Amino acid sequence: MKDVKKYIEANKDRFLEELFSLIRIPSISSESEHKGDMIRCAERWKELLLEAGADNAELMATKGNPAVYGYKNIDPAKPTVLVYGHYDVMPVAPLDEWNTEPFEPVVKDGYIWARGADDDKGQSFMQAKAFEMMVRTGQLPCNVKFLLEGEEEIGSVNLFDFLAEHKEMLQADIILVCDTSMIAQDTPSITSGLRGLGYWEVEVKGANRDLHSGIYGGAVANPINVLCKMIADLHDENGHITIPGFYDDVLVISDEERALMAQAPFDEERYKKDLDIKQVHGEKGYSTNERTGIRPCLDVCGIWGGYTGEGSKTVLPSVAHAKISTRLVANQDYDKINQLFINYFEKAAPDYVTVKVTPCHGAAPYVSPLEIAGYKAAEQAMTTTFGKRPIPTRSGGSIGIVTGFERILGIKSILMGFGLGSDAIHAPNENYPLFNFFTGIETIPYFYENFVRLMEEK
Amino acid sequence: MKDVKKYIEANKDRFLEELFSLIRIPSISSESEHKGDMIRCAERWKELLLEAGADNAELMATKGNPAVYGYKNIDPAKPTVLVYGHYDVMPVAPLDEWNTEPFEPVVKDGYIWARGADDDKGQSFMQAKAFEMMVRTGQLPCNVKFLLEGEEEIGSVNLFDFLAEHKEMLQADIILVCDTSMIAQDTPSITSGLRGLGYWEVEVKGANRDLHSGIYGGAVANPINVLCKMIADLHDENGHITIPGFYDDVLVISDEERALMAQAPFDEERYKKDLDIKQVHGEKGYSTNERTGIRPCLDVCGIWGGYTGEGSKTVLPSVAHAKISTRLVANQDYDKINQLFINYFEKAAPDYVTVKVTPCHGAAPYVSPLEIAGYKAAEQAMTTTFGKRPIPTRSGGSIGIVTGFERILGIKSILMGFGLGSDAIHAPNENYPLFNFFTGIETIPYFYENFVRLMEEK
Structure with missing residues (x-):
């Protein structure tokens, strides 16, 4: 040329x-x-x-x-x-x-x-x-x-x-x-x-209408609290995803290959400074590059429910929503993960709310x-x-x-x-x-x- | 007259x-x-x-x-x-x-x-x-x-x-x-x-900007996931509020008075039908009327963060917000509860995010x-x-x-x-x-x- x-x-x-x-x-x-x-x-x-x-x-x-x-x-x-x-x-x-x-x-x-x-x-x-x-x-x-x-x-x-x-x-x-x-x-x-991708919208519904949080609060399930609990339960204390079967097909990378990957330059201090965070955070036992390169993850991309305007409206909302995505790694199959995700939310749903999961898109x-x-x-x-x-x-x-x-x-x-x-x-x-x-x-x-x-x- | x-x-x-x-x-x-x-x-x-x-x-x-x-x-x-x-x-x-x-x-x-x-x-x-x-x-x-x-x-x-x-x-x-x-x-x-009232706005901040959920997902804390965990941890499995000291001053109602209150007519089936819920839900060991009358409670009135529009935007958001209220009962002091609430969120905050609590209003x-x-x-x-x-x-x-x-x-x-x-x-x-x-x-x-x-x- x-x-x-x-x-x-x-x-x-x-x-x-x-x-x-x-x-x-x-x-x-x-x-x-x-x-x-x-x-x-x-x-x-x-x-x-x-x-x-x-x-x-x-x-x-x-x-x-x-x-x-x-x-x-x-x-x-x-x-x-x-x-x-x-x-x-x-x-x-x-x-x-x-x-x-x-x-x-x-x-x-x-x-x-x-x-x-x-x-x-x-x-x-x-x-x-x-x-x-x-x-x-x-x-x-x-x-x-x-x-x-x-x-x-x-x-x-x-x-x-x-x-x-x-x-x-x-x-x-x-x-x-x-x-x-x-x-x-x-x-x-x-x-x-x-990495591959799974993306879902989750809806948790409590009562059929927004309620006064004083008159009903404490006696009727709050769908935001319930959704938060379901989301919190998606990870254990080591940052592992708790959906049963989620890691079954994850390709295990050999120690040699991990050592090779670890040679890629990575300046954690600069990374943290760029993002203005005190600490990185992810699955225990893996480096930052491994967490994004060879390990799957699960993130809430959006959440909304109840009163989000100015001031303090006391309301016990009827419904809460979240958009949740997961990134998949080699050998994980989207269709299988999709089914596990839906099962998890349906199984984890207590009987005082109804939960609907809508798959949005997936990629291998x-x-x-x-x-x-x-x-x-x-x-x-x-x-x-x-x-x-x-x-x-x-x-x-x-x-x-x-x-x-x-x-x-x-x-x-x-x-x-x-x-x-x-x-x-x-x-x-x-x-x-x-x-x-x-x-x-x-x-x-x-x-x-x-x-x-x-x-x-x- | x-x-x-x-x-x-x-x-x-x-x-x-x-x-x-x-x-x-x-x-x-x-x-x-x-x-x-x-x-x-x-x-x-x-x-x-x-x-x-x-x-x-x-x-x-x-x-x-x-x-x-x-x-x-x-x-x-x-x-x-x-x-x-x-x-x-x-x-x-x-x-x-x-x-x-x-x-x-x-x-x-x-x-x-x-x-x-x-x-x-x-x-x-x-x-x-x-x-x-x-x-x-x-x-x-x-x-x-x-x-x-x-x-x-x-x-x-x-x-x-x-x-x-x-x-x-x-x-x-x-x-x-x-x-x-x-x-x-x-x-x-x-x-x-x-009941009395406490109302706060909680902000959880992760990175200084919204991030690509694929490139950073799994390695940088997601403030929505963190906020959900903090909210989930506010209640134990019996529906008790876990903020240390929260119940210290709650007036204990005698069994006689509880028996008297229990005579008030309450049709649980009609209540559930009116709200279109399968089950009521609240603190273990208390009836619906007690849960709203003599016991305090804690509800998320609103939550928002990340992408909440149409479709599926894959984003690891920078910030998440919630409006949280509590209803207080006889002998609880708002100023004391306010301090306990702020302490709880500050103490529970992991070092990979920053948490800000703004008291909105309180009532005895x-x-x-x-x-x-x-x-x-x-x-x-x-x-x-x-x-x-x-x-x-x-x-x-x-x-x-x-x-x-x-x-x-x-x-x-x-x-x-x-x-x-x-x-x-x-x-x-x-x-x-x-x-x-x-x-x-x-x-x-x-x-x-x-x-x-x-x-x-x-």
Whole structure:
């Protein structure tokens, strides 16, 4: 690859302007009022792919938000890279904690500030610009397909069917995903494993109406107190999850492998300082990296019930709700965990309340081998641009469709992401360093070059 | 007293219209946007007192919402009754559970439906109309003072100082309060005891920002999970409150008195059916009436944290909140309980979160003797209009200022309320039966007549 840096330097401002045009569309997939924005965002991606040099690009129907599919064929004898990304973003609440408008991107202090700046508009857009660079400088070494979906943040619920319906169209030798993080700007890493996900909404109902907390308090079950007890009982004093059978299938990592993983740099003091906490907290007997990498966990993502306004309303509420998620690790099966979770809440429910569990979405965990051409191509590409060999890491996050790619299409995914832990994805003040954005665009063409070479050497 | 029923019958429609003019003013004391409505409501009360026959009525400043004070003097040698009520109401959320507009009163099926229909606009207005009847028919047997406050639902925070500042002005022989409930329409009762109240807001803070639940989940404390555990630990498996020292001062009721109380009619099946619950639930070893009458309790009135919108946002939140109240019984001291509560949350807080407790308001419990003239006057009045001797009961609710009246003014209060447990006060679809409203107006003049006679017999 020649003149990559030069091309980026010459087009920097345009790259940002184009990215911002994507960011400005509030494509929040979990909020139904944004249905129209999903279409607008997909249409914008189609235009950007065509402008970047795709032979064709179009919106394709799924049972939910449309997918954007584009491609450029140069030679059927050459390998094919399938690019995956998502154009939907997370909700922005609580709005009052943002320092800038979430959908009006701002560049400040070397960062892009906006919802989607990293996850995944910023990261997936790097792939489009790397592709453009290779096309316009005549250096594209293989065929390319682009698949951008609009439902990743709600579990890619309809993309699994889409993959099954379009198996032929989507055939490729490797899938490149930019939707994960590195250890640090000076410590590149590649995600070799992802946790799976289970997400449920739990409703606990007491009396048929809100009651006066004086007249009924002490004699009628309070659904908030009951829900809190059920949630508290989900962990024992060692931070183990108490749902019977929950750990049965968890892949036990050997002591040797744990020792190897422990060599990844981790500065606990800096980690705590960044989060402003006195202590980390998790399952007894595991390090912070192990707690997020190789062990499952269970978190309440949201809880609400009773009076939450200003002042002190004395009420014994009728109903309480919680959104609870679990992250699954290698060998755990979502369907089985889903059943265990529902059983637990139904069994633990005392007879003075009624409990309803609604599964929201689930995703299987994923592990990618370090020996395949795709991983090596990414490793060498990052070594070229960062000057350091990247470390393989297990991410605590989940990208459900990655297991779908393997199961349905039979294709492995390479998770070469350029985000940082401090990017505040899914949170107020999401950001993405310009350094990571431009270095990402620079790295991707080397991945293509290395991958084609390694495939042809085989 | 003569022609009470006839007077009411002739003025029924006007009484309702006047009451509705009070109800239509959304005087929610806990929401600052209603500051102007508080003044409007106080002004309307002033007009109504003057129209009903008061010598004078005026708004008087407190450090918060104004009090309305009015009086009619007929003879300094005669006893004086001080009427207490409140013109503020509870918030109306959740609005979508109301069948009618909360501040547009509707009469349907023999009930008035509106916020404040019972608590306390409907009940305090009965006192104004009973007063009017006695004045206009020339039967008022004593001096009368009216005190209506605008902060009862937020703990009468400024009325205690007001009492101390206006001790002389407020001197009286008895205070009559209509702000409580009877056992049933065919089972009159008088509240001889009230529980006290403590109310706190608890904030649990983890990391300094909302985190991605995959990347950090399992390694950083989740403030919702921690708050749930702290709340769950507030009760043991027998429903006892675990805060050290909490029960130390609780008045132990003798077995004889418990046996007497147990004679009050209570239909548990009907109670459960009304609330649509399979089981009642509370402290082991006590009946439902004991649980709300003679035992303290602790309830979460509201809880919130993390993502509570539509869909499934995976987030490890930064902060969680709860509003927690306790009801206190005879001999428990709010200031002591307040300190125990704060200590408990500070001590129970693990070092991976920070916990802040904000006391919102407190009120002492109250017990009134059955032998005094005021209680007997009320008992005889209800016997006249209901045809049955009322039962003395202990209410689970709290009217903080009633202990203030005793402590600061040295005057006992008679809690002759005409509400029902089914009136849904503090909840959506508050209502008040027309039967109770008109029978209340009919009963109050007999109270005056009996009280003056009993005082003069002394």
